[in-house]
Amino acid sequence: MSSNATPSKGAPVKSxxxxxxEPAPGVAKVDPIIVADNVTRTFGGLKAVDVAHLEIPRNAITALIGPNGAGKTTLFNLLTGFDKPDTGTxxxxxxxxxxxxxxKVARLGQVRTFQLTKALGLLTVLDNMKLGAKNQKGENLFRALLPFLWRKQEEEIEAKALDILQRFKLDAKVExxxxxxxxGQRKLLEMARALMSDPTLVMLDEPMAGVNPALTQSLLDHILDLKTQGMTVLFVEHDMHMVRHIADWVVVMAEGRVVAEGPPHDVMKQQAVIDAYLGSHHDQDLGATESENVEAMKELLHDED
Known part of the structure; x- marks a missing residue:
């Protein structure tokens, strides 16, 4: 564990x-579901991820935020087995x-969605959902030839898929x-499909990216519902208002490192966060998304005053 995660000798321990x-990069969690140490990933001469120590709290909604190029999605890819680190455990x-x-990570109960959805376009919504179920007997070549071995399970999987699709208001799109x-509907489908494997941890990479405003509230409600059902949520997001609305804990990355952690109302006021979003942009032309993000940070900081 990094020195930041351990209170100084004689200091009172707050929980x-x-x-x-004290909330700081690498702070220890009461019941962490993910613990990462010395995770690094370099592309050419650029160190995209350089995380000394990070713990993600269980049964909470954690937001992973930071300016473009901070290393958020790369860290997601490393933690879920879609990329290999240079170092780290x-x-x-x-x-x-x-x-x-x-x-295998998904089979253990840690599933993720992607910023660009991975729904299989030439399959029906229902067939996409069925693919999300784990330990299917019919996946074995020999048993696939003997329907009586898997038909009952297939019926149970379909019933479960239809139930989840109804909750996500996609039941009219089954066929x-x-x-x-x-x-936005593909985002909903990807989240719904993730639930077919009964996950413990759901990781969402920019769940609101490209979503019609009419579906935004629906997605927010479903993310909050995941926690209600006993799941842990870790998500990457650029919408600061959304982060403050639903996150229990916020981890801030900049230039590959974790620069701040804390409850959303507190972390937004930390100097490291202000520098990450505002200080690094004084002499740069910003894209539309990043400009909106900076303005959102200013609004939030103003609201807190």
Missing amino acids: TGLHVG WTFAGTSLAGVPSF DYAASLSG
């Missing part, structure tokens, strides 16, 4: 239910995931091809 000690629910491929869905 807020999620963390122990990490555990999920006490099990080491270093070197474990993504499909539609996934390619025909809107961007």
